[in-house]
Structures are given as structure tokens and as C-alpha cells.
Amino acid sequence: MSSAHHSGIKTEGRLDGIAAHAALDRRSMLDGVSRRLAPLVAHTLNVTYWKQVLLLGLSYWLGGELGTLVGSGYGGISPLWPPAGIALFAFLVAGRRLWPGIVLGSLLLGFSGRAAWGVSLVTGIGHLFEAMLGVYLLRLPRIDFKFGMQRVTDVLLLTGLAVGAALIASMCGAFAMAIAELAPWSDVRMIWLTWWLGDAVGIIVVTPLLLVWRPKRQVKFGARQLTELGALLGAVMITGWLNFYLIDEHQLNIPLMLYLMLPFTILTAARFRQHGATLVSMLVCVVMLWGTRHGYGAFEPYAGLDRLLLSIFYIAMTAFTALSVAALFAERLHTEKALFASREQYRTLVGTMNQGLGVQDKHGLVTYVNDRFCEIVGYGREEIVGKPVTAHIGDINQALWLELISARRFGKTEPYELEVRRKDGRRVYLQASPQLIFDEDGAPAGSFAVYTDITQRKRIETTLSGRREVLERLATGAPLAEVLATLAETAEDARSDMRCSVMIVEAGRLRIGAAPSLPDFYVDALHDIDIGGGRGADATAARTGMRMIVDDVLTHPYWYAYRGLARRAGVRSCWSEPIVSS
Numbered sequence: 001m002s003s004a005h006h007s008g009i010k011t012e013g014r015l016d017g018i019a020a021h022a023a024l025d026r027r028s029m030l031d032g033v034s035r036r037l038a039p040l041v042a043h044t045l046n047v048t049y050w051k052q053v054l055l056l057g058l059s060y061w062l063g064g065e066l067g068t069l070v071g072s073g074y075g076g077i078s079p080l081w082p083p084a085g086i087a088l089f090a091f092l093v094a095g096r097r098l099w100p101g102i103v104l105g106s107l108l109l110g111f112s113g114r115a116a117w118g119v120s121l122v123t124g125i126g127h128l129f130e131a132m133l134g135v136y137l138l139r140l141p142r143i144d145f146k147f148g149m150q151r152v153t154d155v156l157l158l159t160g161l162a163v164g165a166a167l168i169a170s171m172c173g174a175f176a177m178a179i180a181e182l183a184p185w186s187d188v189r190m191i192w193l194t195w196w197l198g199d200a201v202g203i204i205v206v207t208p209l210l211l212v213w214r215p216k217r218q219v220k221f222g223a224r225q226l227t228e229l230g231a232l233l234g235a236v237m238i239t240g241w242l243n244f245y246l247i248d249e250h251q252l253n254i255p256l257m258l259y260l261m262l263p264f265t266i267l268t269a270a271r272f273r274q275h276g277a278t279l280v281s282m283l284v285c286v287v288m289l290w291g292t293r294h295g296y297g298a299f300e301p302y303a304g305l306d307r308l309l310l311s312i313f314y315i316a317m318t319a320f321t322a323l324s325v326a327a328l329f330a331e332r333l334h335t336e337k338a339l340f341a342s343r344e345q346y347r348t349l350v351g352t353m354n355q356g357l358g359v360q361d362k363h364g365l366v367t368y369v370n371d372r373f374c375e376i377v378g379y380g381r382e383e384i385v386g387k388p389v390t391a392h393i394g395d396i397n398q399a400l401w402l403e404l405i406s407a408r409r410f411g412k413t414e415p416y417e418l419e420v421r422r423k424d425g426r427r428v429y430l431q432a433s434p435q436l437i438f439d440e441d442g443a444p445a446g447s448f449a450v451y452t453d454i455t456q457r458k459r460i461e462t463t464l465s466g467r468r469e470v471l472e473r474l475a476t477g478a479p480l481a482e483v484l485a486t487l488a489e490t491a492e493d494a495r496s497d498m499r500c501s502v503m504i505v506e507a508g509r510l511r512i513g514a515a516p517s518l519p520d521f522y523v524d525a526l527h528d529i530d531i532g533g534g535r536g537a538d539a540t541a542a543r544t545g546m547r548m549i550v551d552d553v554l555t556h557p558y559w560y561a562y563r564g565l566a567r568r569a570g571v572r573s574c575w576s577e578p579i580v581s582s
Contacts, residue, residue: 053101056090060105060124063206065112067198079312080285083124084169084199085206087131088161092147092207093214096135102128119176126172130199134165147211149274150330155323162203170196197312204319205285209278219275229276232268233283236261240287261287265318269325273333277326281319288315356430356451359437362444364388376430376453378423413447417454427496429458459494466490484514492517499571501526505542508532522569525562536562541576550574 063082087102106124138145138161146154174192177183183191221229239260261284269277288311350357356373360366369384377384413434420428434449466486473483488500501515501523512527531539537548537558553559553566553574566572 049097052094053098053104056086056094056098056101057104057108059086059090060102061108061112064105064109064120067202078198078289079194079201079308079315080205080289081195081198081202082206084127084130084166084202085204085210087127088134088165088203089207089210091131091135092138092211096132099128099132102131119173119180119182122176123169123173126169127199130165130168133168134161134203137161137165148330149208149212149278149323150327150334152324152327152331155320155327158207159204159320162200162207166196166199166203169199194308194312197309197316201285201312201316201319204316204323205278205281208274208319208323209282212274212278221272225272229268229272229279232264232271232276233280235264236268236280236283237287239264240284240291243291262318262321265322266325269322270329273326273330274323277322281315281322284318285315356453357448358389358451359446359448360389361446364390367446373451376422376428376451377420378426383423418451425497428453428455430454462493463490466493481514485516488514488516503538503542505531510539510542519569522565522571525565537574537576541578545578545580547578548574548576 060083063086067078067081067083083102083105090098090101102124103121106120106127109124110118110120137143138157143157144153145157149155149158170192173195174183174188177191178185178188243260265280265284268280272279350370353370353372356376357368357370358366358373359368366384366387366389369381371381374381374384413436415431415433418430418432420430422428430451431454432449432451434447436444437446437448439445467490470483470486470490473486484502488502491500492498499515499517501518502513503510503526504513508531510526510529510531512523515523526536526538529536529539531542537550537553537556540558541548548558550556550559551573553571554563559566559574
């Protein structure tokens with residue numbers, strides 16, 4: 001009994017667990033249904049939503065009225081059915097939630113007497129699924145359709161969709177007419193074909209027009225642009241009227257005269273992009289359908305079905321051409337803007353970079369240098385560009401340059417260091433990182449190089465090297481004059497615009513210890529002078545033990561007695577630093 005009792009407890013617990021899980025599943029299912037119904041309930045109670053539905057229904061109905069007015073083909077089917085384009089536009093912009101508007105428009109068409117209400121309703125349902133399919137395909141991540149129609153890809157996508165998706169409504173309409181005994185079953189194939197093409201043209205002409213001219217994409221034209229647009233559209237109307245008038249009045253059956261409108265169509269699309277293309281496409285469509293409806297034009301001699309098909313193909317060709325031309329020009333404009341922005345970004349980057357940049361052609365002529373390069377070498381851009389590179393690298397680098405040029409002919413480039421004389425005579429050291437430029441045939445067409453100013457680094461290296469050399473000479477017991485000369489040469493190597501001398505104080509007089517780069521006449525004149533006479537910056541520094549800096553030796557009172565000497569030796573300023581013994 002004990003065992004049975006425990007078994008009963010376990011069974012009861014399992015049943016309770018099943019009931020609990022069932023309750024949770026039922027609650028989850030109800031929550032899911034509630035979440036799905038919430039948007040529908042929200043739309044139902046939203047006044048703005050029903051206004052949009054009503055607007056779509058009226059637009060669909062008016063589009064159908066216009067389509068039946070220009071019906072000129074087989075079975076009364078129009079070569080342009082605007083509701084197909086209106087439905088796709090509405091679903092693309094506002095989403096599938098506006099589907100009641102299409103049903104409302106279909107019922108209005110049926111009750112208006114333009115078509116049997118049953119056929120209108122079935123056709124509307126076909127347009128409903130047609131638009132849903134179109135929106136689904138165009139919104140696929142890999143499709144990347146843009147409403148602005150500014151790419152040829154967008155034009156091709158919409159055209160392909162118009163040809164494919166229009167099959168749905170056309171099949172619904174053709175079979176609905178046969179079932180309603182409005183057309184014999186033997187004509188279903190032809191009705192389906194003409195209906196399909198009419199819906200496709202409706203999408204190609206109407207959908208881009210609504211997408212481009214919707215309020216969020218309105219563009220403002222100036223008075224001059226409006227005048228030009230009006231002139232082009234007027235030219236299209238005049239050529240269309242001449243086509244119908246000449247053929248009708250003078251019995252001129254020249255189908256090629258239809259193409260008189262094509263140049264103005266292309267020009268309008270090129271000048272005004274998508275706005276002009278969609279507008280002129282609709283205008284050509286209206287002109288064509290008006291003439292064909294009244295029995296005028298180049299297609300007038302043909303039978304009903306042939307005339308309808310020719311009209312459809314002409315309208316579709318014109319709309320596709322206009323949209324493609326507009327997209328091509330828009331892509332070109334976008335590319336030009338991107339190229340201009342890239343060029344400006346490149347100029348800003350090159351102009352503000354901390355390194356110098358130089359470009360030369362295959363003949364060694366400089367074609368471009370940035371501001372930093374001009375700052376490093378001290379020359380203006382107009383003094384460098386258009387001249388050979390050898391004009392500014394100095395004689396000391398000629399052999400190196402010839403070696404580099406020879407290596408570049410074989411496609412070899414390696415970093416190198418260059419010593420250059422600035423315009424003011426100072427030496428600067430540059431580290432160049434070159435790169436070849438090739439033409440479309442793969443042959444070297446020139447090169448560019450990034451130049452880094454390493455003068456400060458070179459000075460430090462020279463100073464350290466000179467210090468080691470001085471210490472080595474002291475350690476080997478070299479004469480004092482030799483040690484001092486090495487010290488002066490080290491200072492001069494670090495600063496190419498400076499001449500150094502070391503003077504020794506002996507018994508109240510200054511004597512030249514080393515002056516390796518100063519002229520002999522200058523050294524002889526300053527050798528063995530009295531430090532107490534107040535003459536010269538060197539003597540004053542030795543007497544006072546303070547640094548003396550003279551910006552202009554030709555005007556400073558300490559150099560009054562030596563002005564002629566300084567002028568002859570090319571000395572313009574002086575810096576004297578006393579060395580105090582330990």
C-alpha cells in the first residue's frame with residue numbers, strides 16, 4: 001500500500017504539471033494573438049489611417065476612370081492602367097496596411113458603371129497581391145531599391161517588376177471577364193496579354209511619377225528653369241500634334257515621325273533629371289493615347305489589337321528611355337560630386353599634412369608640391385613647379401639622384417635621405433619615401449615622394465658624434481688646438497648657417513683657439529684683443545661672464561670698431577657664450 005500510495009502522489013503531480021503547462025501555452029498563444037491584433041485595432045481606431053485609406057480609394061477610382069476613358073484596345077482594355085501604378089506606390093510609401101483603399105477603389109469603379117463591379121473587385125484584389133509582391137521584392141536586402149530612381153539599377157528593377165508582377169492582376173482580370181461572360185473564353189489569352197501590358201505601362205509611367213513628385217521629394221525650380229521646362233514640354237506637344245495633324249490631314253503614313261518627340265524627351269530627362277523624365281513620360285503618354293483614341297497618328301492604319309500593342313510599346317519605350325537617361329545623368333552628377341569631395345578632401349589632407357609631398361613626371365619635372373614642402377625648402381610653389389628636380393637638390397645630391405632615376409626605370413624605389421639647401425642658404429635634411437606612378441599600360445609615368453624634415457634629428461646625431469670624437473681626442477692626448485677645432489666643426493655641422501670659433505682668455509686677453517671656417521683676415525683681426533676695452537661681444541662676454549646676443553652686428557655699439565670687418569666676412573649676428581672653468 002505504501003508503494004501504491006507514493007505512486008498515486010507522483011501521478012497527481014505529473015497531471016498538475018501538464019495542466020500548468022497547458023495553461024501557460026494558452027496564455028502565451030493569447031498574448032501572441034493580442035500582439036498581432038494590436039496594430040490592427042490601432043489602425044481601426046485611427047482617424048488619420050481611414051483618411052489615407054479613403055484617399056487611396058479615391059485615387060484608385062480616379063485612375064481607373066482615366067484608364068477607361070483612354071481605353072482603345074482589345075476588349076476595351078486601356079494601354080495605360082494608372083491604378084496598377086497607384087497601388088504599388090501606396091504600398092511602397094505607406095505599407096500594406098492601406099489595402100482596404102484598393103478594395104474601396106475597385107468597388108467604386110464597379111458601381112460607377114465603368115466596369116462590372118465583380119470584375120473590378122477581382123481586378124482590385126489582383127492589384128492588391130500585385131502590389132504586395134512588388135513591395136516584397138523591391139524591399140529585399142539584396143535589391144536595395146531607392147525611391148528617388150537616381151540609379152539605372154532602380155529603373156531596371158522597377159521595369160522588371162512591372163513586367164513580372166503585372167501578370168497577377170492581368171490573369172485575375174482576364175479570367176474574371178470570361179467567367180462574367182463579358183468576353184468569350186477563346187479571347188482570354190489576348191485579353192490577358194493586353195491587360196498585362198497595360199498594367200506594366202501603368203507601373204512604369206505612374207509609379208515613378210508619384211515617387212519622384214511626392215511632397216517629401218519636391219524640388220524648387222527657378223524662373224529660368226521653369227521657362228526651359230515649359231519650352232521642352234511645349235516642344236513635345238507640338239511635335240506630337242504635328243505628327244497627328246500631318247498624318248491625318250495630308251495622308252502621310254510615316255511612323256518614323258513619332259520619333260520627333262524622342263529628342264525633346266531625352267533632353268528634358270537630361271536637363272531636369274527624374275522630375276523632368278517622369279513629367280515628359282506622362283505627357284507623351286497622354287498625347288499618344290489622345291491621338292490613338294481619336295483615330296489619328298502613325299498607328300491609325302493598323303487593326304485594333306495591333307494599334308494597341310504599338311501604342312503600349314511606344315509609351316513603354318519612351319518612359320524607359322527617359323528614366324534611364326535621367327538615371328545616367330544623376331549617377332554622373334553623383335560621381336562628379338563624390339569625385340569633387342574626394343579631391344577636396346585629398347587637397348585638405350595633403351595641404352595640412354606634417355610632411356612635404358612632391359610629385360614629378362617621368363621627365364623629372366615637378367608637377368606638384370604641397371605647402372609643407374615649400375615651407376621646408378623655403379621656396380614658393382611657383383619657383384618649384386614646372387622645373388627639374390635637380391634645380392633644388394644641389395650639387396651634393398646629383399650623383400644620388402642619377403642613381404635613383406636609374407633604379408626607378410626598373411621599378412625600384414627605396415627610401416633615401418637628402419641634404420637640401422634652403423633658399424636662405426641653410427641646410428635641411430630630408431627623408432624621402434618615394435612611390436612610382438604608372439600609366440594605363442603599366443609603364444612608369446612619374447613618381448611622388450613624402451618628405452620628412454629630419455634636420456633636428458641630424459643635428460642631435462651630429463652633436464653626439466662630435467662629442468664622442470672630442471672625448472676620443474682628449475682620451476688619446478690630442479693637442480688642445482685639435483680638440484677645439486673638432487668641437488667647432490661639430491657645432492658647424494649641426495647648424496650649416498653658423499660659423500664657430502673658440503677663444504681662450506689668457507692674461508686678460510682673448511686669443512683664437514680654433515676657427516676652422518672663418519676667413520684668415522677675420523681670425524687675424526680678432527686674435528689677441530683686450531677683454532677690458534668694451535670692444536666686441538666676445539670680449540664683453542669674457543669680461544662679464546654673461547651670454548651676449550647681438551642681432552645685428554652692423555648697428556650694435558659693441559661691434560662699432562669691427563663693422564667693416566664683419567661686413568667683409570659676411571657676419572650678420574653674433575652669439576657669445578662664456579665658458580667658466582671649474
